Amino acid sequence: xxxxxxxxTNGLAVGGIYALIALGYTMVYGVMKLINFAHxxxxxxxxxxxxxxxxxxxxxxxxxxxxxxxxLALMVMGLVGLMGVLLERAAYxxxxxxxxxxxxxxxxxxxxxxxxxxxxLYGAQFQVYPDGILPQGSxxxxxxxxxxxxxxxxxxxxxxxxxxxxxxxxxxxGTAIRAAAIDQGAARLMGIxxxxxxxxxxxxGPALGGSAGLLVGLYxxxxxxxMGWVYxxxxxxxxxxGGIGNIPGAMVGGLLLGVVEALGAAYLSIAWKDxxxxxxxxxxxxxxxxxxxxxxxxxxx
Amino acid sequence: MPEPILEIRDLRVKYGNVEALHGVDLAxxxxxxxxxxxxxxxxxxxxxxxxSGLLQPSAGEIRFEGRPAHTVPAHERxxxxxxxxxxxxxxxxxxxxRENLLLxxxxxxxxxxxxxxxxxxxxxxxxxxxRRDQLAGTLSGGEQQMLAIGRALMARPRVLLLDEPSxxxxxxxxxxxxxxxREVNQTTGLTVLLVEQNARAALKLAHRGYxxxxxxxxxxxxxxxxxxxxxxxxxxxxxRK
Ligand SMILES: Nc1ncnc2c1ncn2[C@@H]1O[C@H](COP(=O)(O)OP(=O)(O)O)[C@@H](O)[C@H]1O
Ligand SMILES: [Mg+2]
Numbered sequence: 133x134x135x136x137x138x139x140x141t142n143g144l145a146v147g148g149i150y151a152l153i154a155l156g157y158t159m160v161y162g163v164m165k166l167i168n169f170a171h172x173x174x175x176x177x178x179x180x181x182x183x184x185x186x187x188x189x190x191x192x193x194x195x196x197x198x199x200x201x202x203x204l205a206l207m208v209m210g211l212v213g214l215m216g217v218l219l220e221r222a223a224y225x226x227x228x229x230x231x232x233x234x235x236x237x238x239x240x241x242x243x244x245x246x247x248x249x250x251x252x253l254y255g256a257q258f259q260v261y262p263d264g265i266l267p268q269g270s271x272x273x274x275x276x277x278x279x280x281x282x283x284x285x286x287x288x289x290x291x292x293x294x295x296x297x298x299x300x301x302x303x304x305x306g307t308a309i310r311a312a313a314i315d316q317g318a319a320r321l322m323g324i325x326x327x328x329x330x331x332x333x334x335x336x337g338p339a340l341g342g343s344a345g346l347l348v349g350l351y352x353x354x355x356x357x358x359m360g361w362v363y364x365x366x367x368x369x370x371x372x373x374g375g376i377g378n379i380p381g382a383m384v385g386g387l388l389l390g391v392v393e394a395l396g397a398a399y400l401s402i403a404w405k406d407x408x409x410x411x412x413x414x415x416x417x418x419x420x421x422x423x424x425x426x427x428x429x430x431x432x433x
Numbered sequence: 434m435p436e437p438i439l440e441i442r443d444l445r446v447k448y449g450n451v452e453a454l455h456g457v458d459l460a461x462x463x464x465x466x467x468x469x470x471x472x473x474x475x476x477x478x479x480x481x482x483x484x485s486g487l488l489q490p491s492a493g494e495i496r497f498e499g500r501p502a503h504t505v506p507a508h509e510r511x512x513x514x515x516x517x518x519x520x521x522x523x524x525x526x527x528x529x530x531r532e533n534l535l536l537x538x539x540x541x542x543x544x545x546x547x548x549x550x551x552x553x554x555x556x557x558x559x560x561x562x563x564r565r566d567q568l569a570g571t572l573s574g575g576e577q578q579m580l581a582i583g584r585a586l587m588a589r590p591r592v593l594l595l596d597e598p599s600x601x602x603x604x605x606x607x608x609x610x611x612x613x614x615r616e617v618n619q620t621t622g623l624t625v626l627l628v629e630q631n632a633r634a635a636l637k638l639a640h641r642g643y644x645x646x647x648x649x650x651x652x653x654x655x656x657x658x659x660x661x662x663x664x665x666x667x668x669x670x671x672x673r674k
Binding site for chain 1: 532
């Protein structure tokens, strides 16, 4: 039982990270009907920028841990969000009228570019986060010793998801994003500037993905320039699991995948950990291609 | 005659390499209800899409309140005062009725004015108020049409473009919707450009009409004169050929 709950909470923390990345895939897909294959690399950039900002500003020493890491997260989100906006301008907008495959090729190109830029800037080795940024030790939750880091990572992702959900559901811009995802032409007839919606989506999605990169650095203590591939793949699976284009779906899909993976690794075999996500992906595509909450039929690409 | 509020000159629109409009001219004056009649594929929807900015003309001019409008991006034409209820309604199915209506007022900032417009639309179509928290996709066809029109009215437009509001609706519903259009026109003076295949109903409602055939205007006159025209009767009013 102890092991089960340890794995469950661990799975939720990792799943929260998957969910944050998955939101970027799903929001961009919702409005553009395009998979941003460079999204995993923006996530990685979040991990690296987080490390650089952490060691150059030492905000956690100046402002205290929570405020320091909070400000750090906002800086990372701002920068990676900006990268997302620029990426869309440079790699996708010129191809808006081009055949779908052109945008996919452009996305893959952008992914390779972003990944290699990191390698050139930082080198190919793992980059290690300094020890003890977040409080070490564990706390007692219903008789269970849970690492504080795990709780903080889970809380952080939950808070960001809640804020996003409220933004999308309750604000005027959020409603415009939902409308543009349903019918761009009709949205334009409402006076919605769809280009602006696209920019906003490419700001928010990568910002959330970037924050996930930072959380990975804080949770595992290290980042690598290729990590965007595996995390991207898993988050993409989570987005499909929840129903691509569906925002609550990405949240649920991410958390669920994290838990399934953690429990699978614990009870089946740790060697299978990464394969589990792929099995889940294949299974959904066979059994329920629309995902758990999706109503739209999954399209090609 | 006052200056036209909306004027189209020699409008040409292409889909790819195929020209769908071969030089359309029409004018709508403030307070008028003008209808465009024509068979399927004549180019009526293409005309309205060009007026709203969803399609770029390859030649010609669209002038709104005396100023060129064809260079203005689609989303800003709503702010100018052009709103459209498109063919097939295109309501946002997974949004609520109220959310749909408020999106119609997307370009507006005047909160009290928006609340007034919402009350106005609810008075015009009480069923929308009853269903305001329902997802638009769950409405019947007639209710969705009312929602599409109400949503366009929420922009408080100077010209309302309606693309086949009677499409697929039972006669009683068509009557109710056309009655509502007349009421808005008479009480607020709203200018309406109405595209219809239901020529009989459209000519009863409109002051003037244009007849379109394969991308050209072939006839225009007062609604009365058009209804009495033998060619119109035989082609569009169910007369024997
Ligand atoms: N999206 C499109 N792509 C290519 N051709 C189109 C498209 N929409 C309409 N057309 C063509 O343009 C012409 C006018 O169509 P349309 O404006 O929809 O006619 P109407 O509304 O009068 O029925 C038709 O020949 C139609 O086939
Ligand atoms: Mg049409």
